[in-house]
Amino acid sequence: MSDPEPTRASVAAMIDHTLLKPEATSADVNALVAEARDLGVYAICVSPSMLPVDAPGLVVAAVAGFPSGKHHRAVKADEAHRAAEFGAQEIDMVIDVGSAVAGDVEAVYAEIATVRAALDSSIVLKVIIESAVLTDDAIVAVCLAAERAGADFVKTSTGFHPAGGATTHAVRLMADTVGGRLGVKASGGIRTADAALAMIAAGATRIGLSASRSVLDGLPS
Numbered sequence: 643m644s645d646p647e648p649t650r651a652s653v654a655a656m657i658d659h660t661l662l663k664p665e666a667t668s669a670d671v672n673a674l675v676a677e678a679r680d681l682g683v684y685a686i687c688v689s690p691s692m693l694p695v696d697a698p699g700l701v702v703a704a705v706a707g708f709p710s711g712k713h714h715r716a717v718k719a720d721e722a723h724r725a726a727e728f729g730a731q732e733i734d735m736v737i738d739v740g741s742a743v744a745g746d747v748e749a750v751y752a753e754i755a756t757v758r759a760a761l762d763s764s765i766v767l768k769v770i771i772e773s774a775v776l777t778d779d780a781i782v783a784v785c786l787a788a789e790r791a792g793a794d795f796v797k798t799s800t801g802f803h804p805a806g807g808a809t810t811h812a813v814r815l816m817a818d819t820v821g822g823r824l825g826v827k828a829s830g831g832i833r834t835a836d837a838a839l840a841m842i843a844a845g846a847t848r849i850g851l852s853a854s855r856s857v858l859d860g861l862p863s
């Protein structure tokens with residue numbers, strides 16, 4: 643039997659409603675929380691400096707090593723640990739993409755494992771791989787390293803890289819590699835309902851969006 647057609651509510655339940663702009667203020671975060679409630683999304687995702695966030699009923703995610711990933715692994719681990727202390731239930735960490743490009747998968751594994759070790763096992767760890775700058779082989783290798791290091795999700799993109807964000811090709815490859823064992827989060831540049839539905843059809847189990855309202859407004863209720 644085929645899966646039921648996604649609805650506004652079912653897609654909302656997969657969304658991390660995201661605000662990661664450098665110029666974001668506390669008032670902007672409060673507005674994000676209010677909109678998240680109104681839209682019925684799963685989680686909000688913010689920068690760690692904006693924690694704690696008063697958002698009862700919503701999962702709170704924060705990023706680590708964002709957006710470049712060019713932070714020492716100990717810094718990412720400390721940032722993730724502190725974010726969890728300040729209420730984050732999920733951490734979206736950026737890998738050192740250069741290590742992945744260079745084929746140094748063990749370096750990528752080591753930094754993910756370092757962040758994982760800094761977090762209670764109840765904290766969901768998502769690994770941002772910046773798929774737009776990786777070859778297919780590198781995407782597969784990094785996804786397998788993330789699984790080995792104890793990540794819960796692999797995630798396509800920061801949304802801040804000039805090479806681009808999520809593609810259905812990358813999501814499908816990531817889902818084919820670790821789907822069913824790890825979640826797959828599509829994020830970066832998803833602006834329409836059709837784009838979100840294409841990501842879900844390709845295997846995404848979570849969608850990261852700053853444009854949550856306009857995406858959901860394009861779906862049937």
Ligand SMILES: O=C[C@H](O)COP(=O)(O)O
Pocket residue numbers: 660662687799800801802807829830831832850851852853
């Ligand atoms: O991590 C999530 C992304 O930053 C969201 O990107 P977006 O603003 O292109 O939706």
